[in-house]
Amino acid sequence: MIGTCVIAFIMVLAPLFAVAWVSFFDNKIISFPPRGYTLNWYVAAWEMERFRDGFLTSLKLGIVATLVSLLVGVPASVVLARGAFRGRELVQSILLAPLIVPGIVAGAALYMFLIEIEIATGVQVAMTFGGLALAHSLIALPWIVRLVTASLIGADRQLEEAALVMGARPLTAFWRVTWPVIRPGVVAGGLFSFIISFVDLEKSLFLVGPGSTTLPIAIVNYLEWSIDPTIAAVATVQIVVIAAGLIVGDRYFKLTRAF
Amino acid sequence: MGRVVEQGIQSLNGTLTARADSQAASSTPRSRAGWLLLPSLALVLLGLILPLFLMAKYSVSHFEAGAVVAEGLTLENYVRFFSDPFYLWILLRTLTVAFSCTVVCLLLGLPAAYILSRISHPIIKTALILATVVPLLMGNAVRAAGWMVLLADRGLVNSTLIFTGIISEPVRILYTGSAVVIGLIAVLLPFMIISLQSVFEGIGEIYEEAALSLGARPWKMFFRVLLPLAVPGIFSGCLLCFVLAVNAYATPVLIGGPSFQMMAPKVYEQAIKVYNWPFAASLAFILMGVTFILTVLSSLTLQKRYGTV
Numbered sequence: 001m002i003g004t005c006v007i008a009f010i011m012v013l014a015p016l017f018a019v020a021w022v023s024f025f026d027n028k029i030i031s032f033p034p035r036g037y038t039l040n041w042y043v044a045a046w047e048m049e050r051f052r053d054g055f056l057t058s059l060k061l062g063i064v065a066t067l068v069s070l071l072v073g074v075p076a077s078v079v080l081a082r083g084a085f086r087g088r089e090l091v092q093s094i095l096l097a098p099l100i101v102p103g104i105v106a107g108a109a110l111y112m113f114l115i116e117i118e119i120a121t122g123v124q125v126a127m128t129f130g131g132l133a134l135a136h137s138l139i140a141l142p143w144i145v146r147l148v149t150a151s152l153i154g155a156d157r158q159l160e161e162a163a164l165v166m167g168a169r170p171l172t173a174f175w176r177v178t179w180p181v182i183r184p185g186v187v188a189g190g191l192f193s194f195i196i197s198f199v200d201l202e203k204s205l206f207l208v209g210p211g212s213t214t215l216p217i218a219i220v221n222y223l224e225w226s227i228d229p230t231i232a233a234v235a236t237v238q239i240v241v242i243a244a245g246l247i248v249g250d251r252y253f254k255l256t257r258a259f
Numbered sequence: 260m261g262r263v264v265e266q267g268i269q270s271l272n273g274t275l276t277a278r279a280d281s282q283a284a285s286s287t288p289r290s291r292a293g294w295l296l297l298p299s300l301a302l303v304l305l306g307l308i309l310p311l312f313l314m315a316k317y318s319v320s321h322f323e324a325g326a327v328v329a330e331g332l333t334l335e336n337y338v339r340f341f342s343d344p345f346y347l348w349i350l351l352r353t354l355t356v357a358f359s360c361t362v363v364c365l366l367l368g369l370p371a372a373y374i375l376s377r378i379s380h381p382i383i384k385t386a387l388i389l390a391t392v393v394p395l396l397m398g399n400a401v402r403a404a405g406w407m408v409l410l411a412d413r414g415l416v417n418s419t420l421i422f423t424g425i426i427s428e429p430v431r432i433l434y435t436g437s438a439v440v441i442g443l444i445a446v447l448l449p450f451m452i453i454s455l456q457s458v459f460e461g462i463g464e465i466y467e468e469a470a471l472s473l474g475a476r477p478w479k480m481f482f483r484v485l486l487p488l489a490v491p492g493i494f495s496g497c498l499l500c501f502v503l504a505v506n507a508y509a510t511p512v513l514i515g516g517p518s519f520q521m522m523a524p525k526v527y528e529q530a531i532k533v534y535n536w537p538f539a540a541s542l543a544f545i546l547m548g549v550t551f552i553l554t555v556l557s558s559l560t561l562q563k564r565y566g567t568v
Contacts, residue, residue: 079296105544105547220513
């Protein structure tokens, strides 16, 4: 029993450690054991335009997607968690739908849709940052909805009503009473949104274009041709960015509770 | 990747939403706040629902090389898929790979999940859960790179085997079906472990203690008491893994190489490389349909046997 448990953890963790280890190898072609260790591949990776651009695009995209999905998702979550209205279940399933439709299917559909819009209006939307931002906000939204509604569970609705009865304006009541309750959910939702956007592959696959390629796509395109310490360094950078996000987020909420 | 994390968590949090429901029912409606829902609904409508309808239209359109606008009303794309052994073979392979991955994930994940759920030391428990969850958030591209490093002809696995004298020539592992299965298992295991762990947490130790105190041996207790109680949860964990495996893109493309073809990469190829949108659209719907039918069929079977799912 312990044995299978160990195998399971090795299978999950081994690829990450392997790729990080190889990124320091002082060999041009991967072979074991290494001749020595170096940091040169990180410099080499940063000097390659596609990886630098990809990294910056993914970073910007993650931030934009997080902001957009927070902006539309937090109000919706509060209404969903607080109101009993007709069609509530339906609204909730619609907002969570981007989780359920497979990425490759949704990506293909959005791509055709954006091209169709292009043909109708003459404005380029597919293969632009805007198109990617739409797709990424969409996949981030369910995370916001799930984590923010979850943070309202167990919160005392009457506190808010008390504030309103005692004469607080709705906005004041929200800011002084509701906000402190949902803040951990908002932080967690924002963090997950960023990560989901940063690592997304299937959705972006159809929508990237020259000048707007994300880091995971750049990694995949490179890996289709070769695997070497440079790409290992790029992959390690992605691991570090996400780990950093998780460590920062861990100060505000318990990561293990998000699942 | 991304995708991978997402779908999974949805099913895991059924309990949370259920509690939210019961709370909402007891509170008063707030009719004026409805407009707060509109921006988010508009986002999903514009980014997902309308595109899916458009794609549905494409999937029943006639393909004309060079023409982009969908025309006609025909089932020829679906007929082409189901009458061409090449595509049926790809579908069969996709299902076989997904099935084998699910079985192995269950065998490896079940003990891990059980042990995780019964660890009482909070720090060890958190560390192990993080070790399961964090790789899940790292992205499929990165994990595929890791497996390529491990499984390549001169990769870590082959080098170790040669160094220890077990083999003298590198064994071809990368760009084979088994490599894809290995890679996918690693991608899906965290989902299996996390969902089964919550199942075992939910069952609690009372039943175990009861069985053990009545004299059952640990193994008997596990198979006769714990496992039957966990069946519905185990089932949804397997379904989740299966669905994610059927729709996998990065792992088959990178670890399987160009000759190992599965469904999701084919959708991309037809839409972007061949530019046959009607066929790409019908492939996408077949992929979604197979997933959906299997989900419904298996939940019905389970419902029949266990009453609730």
